[in-house]
Amino acid sequence: MKILIIDDNADDQALARRELEGIGHAVLAASNGIKGLELFRQERPDVVITDISVAGMDGFSLAEEIQALAAPRWQPLLFLSAQGDGALQARALQIGADAYVVKPVMATVVGPRLDVLQRLVGLQQMESQAGDCESRHRAEEAENGIARRMMQRLVRGIELDDPAVRHWIRPAADFSGAIVAAQRTPAGVIHILLADGNGTGLAASINALPVLAPFYRMTEKGYGVDAIARELNARIKDFLPGDRFVAVTLASIDLRERVIGVWNGGNPEPLLVGAQGYRTLARRHVPLGVRADDEFDDTLDMHGFTDGSQLYLYSDGLIEAENPEGEAFGVDRLVGELTNMPAAERFGAITAAVNRYVGTAPARDDISLLMVECRAPTEPMRLPAEAAYAFAPAKAGGGWRAALRLSAAQIMVIDVVPLLLGLADQFELVRHNTDRLFVVLSELYNNALDHGLLRLDSSLKLNPDGMEAYLNERQARLATLVDGEIELELEQMTGPGAGWLRVSCRDSGAGFDHGYLDPVADAMNALPFGRGLMLLRAMCAELGFNAAGNHVTATLQLTRGDETCPRRL
Structure with a gap:
């Protein structure tokens, strides 16, 4: 331990230093109370040993000053005296001293008491470190809470409310790089997005953020998913460092025309599941943020569908999810769950199967799943003249x-x-x-x-x-x-x-x-x-x-x- 000795008697101070250094302690020494306080402020020793009668300040006042400087931490303190006065011992203990030692300081007498104090100092340090860790944890939780609320406001599709769309995300960390979104064009075509930023946690989540605002804005204006894919690629190239990319699947589902257009960059192949089986929508592009605009391919994979089909988009975290034995969930197991269940039970069956397979262990990667019910609208094509839309206010303006x-x-x-x-x-x-x-x-x-x-x-x-x-x-x-x-x-x-x-x-x-x-x-x-x-x-x-x-x-x-x-x- 680091021990500060305050004693105006040079011979007693030298003896105490020799005895304490002989049993492995580092010793600092001061010849009066003023220098003792200055050394204490600078060095923060583990134990202070002070003479009751010290030049410049009496030992009791010095002890109180030291304890005030150390507060709220407990400061181990030993008093030295040339005489074993019972009244002095009582007063020393009353003001907070941990021991009273009669000079001269001998290792055989002081050593065992210092051993006890060392254990107590260690416990105090552990408690302090635990308190610091808890404080840092609370601060990080508060910061994470703010970040989560901001992310949820930015990721406005976190609660998709389209009746044709269902989604599930199982994050690998507090923050998820998996983002799902859905929006309808002015003509009622469903646009969906499943994005998976590389990595995990907050960095992956930030990687995926640039895709959201353009997706919503361009869908609302009626752009096709091919144009949206090109714009998202440009945004990611501008926004993220060169080694960052985002795997993205975009799809448009025209329920009236019964056709699906898919742009898939870096995610596993989507699955189109119907009463007669399933199809893999196999065309693949590289992830967003890899190609420059003049090299970017915005070609869509076009597919018709029969009424009642379901389109499934998913991240590689789903098929790569491992059980306790280290075996991946795999595409075959996914297809088996999809084709062996009635349509109404498929989505829940997949999420339950993955959760059972992985168990309670944290996932190694974000797991995300997005499903769209491809069912043609049942209402007639013709729109009632009065109910189909709202008229503008009756102020015409100029032509x-x-x-x-x-x-x-x-x-x-x-x-x-x-x-x-x-x-x-x-x-x-x-x-x-x-x-x-x-x-x-x-x-x-x-x-x-x-x-x-x-x-x-x-x-x-x-x-x-x-x-x-x-x-x-x-x-x-x-x-x-x-x-x-x-x-x-x-x-x-x-x-x-x-x-x-x-x-x-x-x-x-x-x-x-x-x-x-x-x-x-x-x-x-x-x-x-x-x-x-x-x-x-x-x-x-x-x-x-x-x-x-x-x-x-x-x-x-x-x-x-x-x-x-x-x-x-």
């Missing part, structure tokens, strides 16, 4: 017109519908009708592209796996498109307290036969094509085609009322 013409090269790379939607959203009347405008623009533009420029035949959709064949053919023809133009025009027209938006779409193709669109033919709802334009008939105040079918005009009523839409500005 305006905007037009955009795209060449074949631009059509291949520009997501034009969100672009025009962002422009129209600047005008108050249209802002209250962006969901309807998104549907109108999407249907008119896709119809012009698919049938006007790409010359796709909708009857392809009638064959088994027809939607998948149709979309694959669409991708192939679009990749080789060299000629053609599509022009879109938006024109807001106003009257007294009334407003309309006319959307015009013209393509350079040969047009198509629109005569089959019978507005009273309910049977059309059973076909896998033509339903979009039928939806426009129900949604718009007017829908008209030129004779060739390559110029379509749709008029949206923006305000409630019976006014007749004017023909031009």
Whole structure:
């Protein structure tokens, strides 16, 4: 131990130093009370041995000063005296001394008492360290609580409320690098995201954060998941260090058209499970943050689905989860749980099976699972004129017109519908009708592209796996498109307290036969094509085609009322 001796008698001090150093202690010495206090402040010795009568300050006052400096820590203290006065001993013990020693200091007498004090000092140090650890733990818990609340506010999809979506996360640490999110586009297409930042804990969680805000914002504006994947890759490249990346699976589920588009970068292959078995959606990309933008591949894997199928996305932590023997859960065990259970019980069966398999041991990696019920909507396609949407307030403002013409090269790379939607959203009347405008623009533009420029035949959709064949053919023809133009025009027209938006779409193709669109033919709802334009008939105040079918005009009523839409500005 480190021992401070305060004694103004040089011979007694030298003897005490020799005896104590002889039994392994480090000794500091002071010849008066003032120097003793200064040494105590500087060195904080384990034990203080002071003469009752010391130059510059009496021993009792010195002891009280030392104890005040040491508080709240207990300071072991021994008094020295040339005489064994009982009254002095009593007073020394009353002010907190641990022992009273009659000079001269001898190792055989003081040593055993110091051994006892050393054990007590050790216990005090252990208690202090435990208290420090507890304080640090409480501080870290408080900081983690703040961080968790911030993460939960940032990860707004932590409680997904879409009735078609279920999710489960079992983190490997206090913070999770696994993030799941779901959002619907203005047209009702479900976008889902499963992200898994490399590593575990807070660092992995921070790695995954840059994907959330662009995912929600771009989905709300109607961008496709291919454009979202490209934007997320750019964000991660800008935001994270070069050795950081994020494994991400993005998927769009169009329940009306019964088609799924998947971009999978670095996660295990999603599984599409139906009554007839399962399919692995096998196309793979590298994780986000690895490729530069000019090297990035945003190609989607397109798949049709039968009504009642379920799409499962999961992280590698699920199939790599180990039991106590070190064996991985594996894809085969996952597929077995999925295919041996009724649809309603599959999700719960997987989570229960993984929990049983891993047991109570902490997982080595974050485990995440996301499931979407791929069930076509049961409501009729046609929207009731009054209940389908809310009208804008009856203050029309002024009219305006905007037009955009795209060449074949631009059509291949520009997501034009969100672009025009962002422009129209600047005008108050249209802002209250962006969901309807998104549907109108999407249907008119896709119809012009698919049938006007790409010359796709909708009857392809009638064959088994027809939607998948149709979309694959669409991708192939679009990749080789060299000629053609599509022009879109938006024109807001106003009257007294009334407003309309006319959307015009013209393509350079040969047009198509629109005569089959019978507005009273309910049977059309059973076909896998033509339903979009039928939806426009129900949604718009007017829908008209030129004779060739390559110029379509749709008029949206923006305000409630019976006014007749004017023909031009």
